[in-house]
Amino acid sequence: MRQLIIKRLLQVIPMLFIVSVICFAMIKLAPGDPVLSFVTPDMHAEDIERMRQSLGLDKPAYVQYFLWLKEVLSGNFGYSLINHQPALDQILNRLPATVGLMGVAIALAVLLAIPLGMLAAANRNRWIDKAINLFAYIGISVPLFWFGILLIYFFSVRLGWLPSMGMRTIGVTSTWDVIKHGILPCVVLTFGFLSVYVRYIRSSTISQLKEDYVQIQYAFGSRKLVIMFRHLLKHVLLPIISMLGMSMGDLVAGAIITETVFSWPGIGSLGMTAITGKDYPLIMGITLFSALMLIIGNLIADLLYRFADPRIKSSR
Secondary structure (H helix, E strand, C coil), X not given: CHHHHHHHHHHHHHHHHHHHHHHHHHHHHCCCCHHHHCCCCCCCHHHHHHHHHXXXXXXXXXXXXXXXXXXXXXXXXXXXXXXXXXXXXXXXXXXXXXXXXXXHHHHHHHHHHHHHHHHHHHCCCCHHHHHXXXXXXXXXXXXXXXXXXXXXXXXXXXXXXXXCCCCCCCCXXXXXXXXXXXXXXXXXXXXXXXXXXXXXXXXXXXXXXXXXXXXXXXXXXXXXHHHHHHHXXXXXXXXHHHHHHHCHHHHHXXXXXXXXXXXCCCXXXXXXXXXXXXXXXXXXXXXXXXXXXXXXXXXXXXXXXXXXXXXXXXXX
C-alpha cells in the first residue's frame, strides 16, 4: 500500500503539468480580452497598451505560460486580474466550503444508496423496486441546475422554509444557520449521485443473490435480512468504491453548477466569475486545485478498494 501511495503521488506532478498546459491553451484560444475589464471610455490606446504590458499580456502565449509556471513553483499563483487579490488566498478561503459540500453530498449519497439499492434488489419486479427505479431514472435525467431552481422556488420562495442563496445570514454566526443554507445545495448534489449509485447497488445485489454462498445461507435457514447485511453487503460495497473514484470528476463539475445556482461561496462560484472575466491566474489556480482534488479522490478510492477486498493484497 505504501508503494501505491508513493507511485500515485509521483504521478501527480506530470498530471498537473499536463492539465495546466491544456487549461492555459484553452484560455488563450477562448475569445475575449481580460484587459477590456479595466478599460474606461476616456482611456487612450497608449494607456491600454501600457496596461497590457504591466499585466504581462503582451508577450507570446508560451512565454506567459512559463512565467506563470515559474511563479507557481515558487508558491505564487499570481494576482486576480479582476479584484487584484492573491489568487491562492482566494482559493484557500473558499476551498473548505466546496470540500464540505462535496463531502456531505457524497456521504449522504452512499449511505442512502446502499439500503435503497439492496431493498430494490430484494423486492425485484415488485412495486418497491419499480418505485425506487423510477426515482433513480428521474435523478439521472433531471439536470442539476433545473432541480436546484425548482427547490429554490418551492422551499424558499413559496414556503419560505430555507434560504435560497449564500452560506450565512448577515449578522448570524450560528452553526444552524450554515446548516440551513447548506440543505438545498446538498440535496441537489446528492440527488444526482444517489440515483446512479442506487442503480449500481441494485444490479450488483441481484447478481450476488445468485451466488452459491447465498444459496448455502438460505439452506442453513438464515433470514434474508441477515444474509443481505451480514454476507452480501461487503461484496456490494466493492463496485461502489470503484464508482466513487470514477465519479469524482462529475462531483467536482456538479459542485460548480450547484454553487453557481445557490451562490454558495466555494471555488465553483469563484471559478464562474473568473471565467466570465477571463481572469486566467484565478482560472489556472482553480483548475489545478480541482484536478488535485480529483487525483486525491481517486487515490482514496483505490486505498478503500484494497482495504475492502483482501484478495488484491494477496494477489500482489
